[in-house]
Amino acid sequence: MNTLQITYTPNNQVKNDLAFKALPSKFQEVDKYLIRGPHPTVKDLIELKKEGVNRIYDFRHVDIFGYKFIEKYFCKLFGIKYTRLPYSNLYGQYPDLETFERVSKEVKLNGESGGKSLFHCNSGRHRTSHFSAFYKLTNGQPLSQVKEQYQANYWVKLNEIVKEQILDKNYFSRERIEYNGHNFIKKLQANRNNKICDGIKRAQDMFLDFLQAKLPNSNNNG
Numbered sequence: 001m002n003t004l005q006i007t008y009t010p011n012n013q014v015k016n017d018l019a020f021k022a023l024p025s026k027f028q029e030v031d032k033y034l035i036r037g038p039h040p041t042v043k044d045l046i047e048l049k050k051e052g053v054n055r056i057y058d059f060r061h062v063d064i065f066g067y068k069f070i071e072k073y074f075c076k077l078f079g080i081k082y083t084r085l086p087y088s089n090l091y092g093q094y095p096d097l098e099t100f101e102r103v104s105k106e107v108k109l110n111g112e113s114g115g116k117s118l119f120h121c122n123s124g125r126h127r128t129s130h131f132s133a134f135y136k137l138t139n140g141q142p143l144s145q146v147k148e149q150y151q152a153n154y155w156v157k158l159n160e161i162v163k164e165q166i167l168d169k170n171y172f173s174r175e176r177i178e179y180n181g182h183n184f185i186k187k188l189q190a191n192r193n194n195k196i197c198d199g200i201k202r203a204q205d206m207f208l209d210f211l212q213a214k215l216p217n218s219n220n221n222g
Helices: 042-050 067-078 097-112 127-138 143-165 184-212
Strands: 028-031 034-037 053-058 081-084 116-120
Touching (some): 042 053, 042 067, 053 097, 067 081, 097 116, 097 127, 097 143, 127 143, 127 184, 143 184
Parallel strands (some): 034 116, 053 116
Antiparallel strands (some): 028 034
């Protein structure tokens, strides 16, 4: 049976080959309809608007210190449609397949209408990677239709997309911390960091599970 060839090298560098010249290199083009990156500043929103972005998906979780309200306010001011889709590796808030398919389809339709979308979370590596990988894989189509289209070659395509949109974006760059000292604050910090590491791994496993579900047999040549 085929399996995903998931490997990660900590020294992988983020490729900025498709970075926009008019925007900071932290924003990258997934395709002509979609940009991905970390949460934007107000200045970033102005530049994104100039690049044609008229829709933003924010995957950050619990609203802290009003930052998401600020983004929502300025998106409205600049004429950008703002959609909050809380997704938390730490608290176990994972989107279902229907949500991934809906967002992917919306990005495709928005692009065909002349707009561009932005996917972002906090750093643009973890939650953003899953949504951008799904979009790049499906191009707005239902996942079942994509699997049927590629048949046995789906394995090749899936590995390619996972590497490009997840592994090459330093998805697993956060490392576990082993702390055995007596400093209470450092112990709390280490515990929180390790819970996030565990959450990232669970989210990745869940995401790959539904991408791999009912895959075509490797002996099926279509």
